[in-house]
Amino acid sequence: MTIPVAVVMGSQSDWETMKEACDALSQFGVGWKAEVVSAHRTPKRLVEFAEQAVDEGYQIIVAGAGGAAHLPGMIASLTPLPVLGVPVKSRALSGLDSLLSIVQMPKGVAVGTLAIGASGAWNAGLLAAQMLATRDPDLLKRIADWKASRADEVLADAQLGQESFE
Numbered sequence: 001m002t003i004p005v006a007v008v009m010g011s012q013s014d015w016e017t018m019k020e021a022c023d024a025l026s027q028f029g030v031g032w033k034a035e036v037v038s039a040h041r042t043p044k045r046l047v048e049f050a051e052q053a054v055d056e057g058y059q060i061i062v063a064g065a066g067g068a069a070h071l072p073g074m075i076a077s078l079t080p081l082p083v084l085g086v087p088v089k090s091r092a093l094s095g096l097d098s099l100l101s102i103v104q105m106p107k108g109v110a111v112g113t114l115a116i117g118a119s120g121a122w123n124a125g126l127l128a129a130q131m132l133a134t135r136d137p138d139l140l141k142r143i144a145d146w147k148a149s150r151a152d153e154v155l156a157d158a159q160l161g162q163e164s165f166e
């Protein structure tokens with residue numbers, strides 16, 4: 001059985017954020033494998049990973065990095081698979097540096113960029129599941145059911161109170 005989603009990150013310190021993507025994938029029953037791959041620190045490993053991703057059976061790559069976050073773009077330059085980029089919150093600039101590094105790709109090399117931090121990572125997992133669901137009716141139904149139950153939860157909490165004096 002092949003694993004459809006690779007979740008990679010520039011450092012082990014990104015795991016607390018990036019495990020959110022894995023949690024979302026697990027919630028929808030989508031297999032994932034997470035590992036540290038750095039464009040800066042382990043460039044040969046990066047090339048090897050990106051060039052072998054199709055043969056490994058991956059269908060989507062979620063890549064998170066912080067600061068000078070070149071990882072998602074470099075992976076996208078080396079594979080035809082779709083890459084979802086997660087800007088990890090950096091200490092110095094709160095992730096704005098990560099966001100701008102990931103989102104401003106040159107025409108012809110695409111990275112789908114999510115929001116900064118844990119919510120963006122979770123949404124990357126959700127989006128990866130939604131992309132896979134276009135060819136998987138059971139997965140599509142699980143996501144539709146989850147969205148409906150989320151809406152019910154929000155509606156249940158929507159009434160914040162009222163007071164009448166008549």
Ligand SMILES: Nc1c(C(=O)O)ncn1[C@@H]1O[C@H](COP(=O)(O)O)[C@@H](O)[C@H]1O
Binds near residue numbers: 071
């Ligand atoms: N942005 C990159 C890349 C890369 O883009 O290849 N490799 C590591 N890093 C980032 O450096 C930050 C600090 O890493 P350390 O906590 O290991 O010092 C991490 O957020 C990581 O994603």
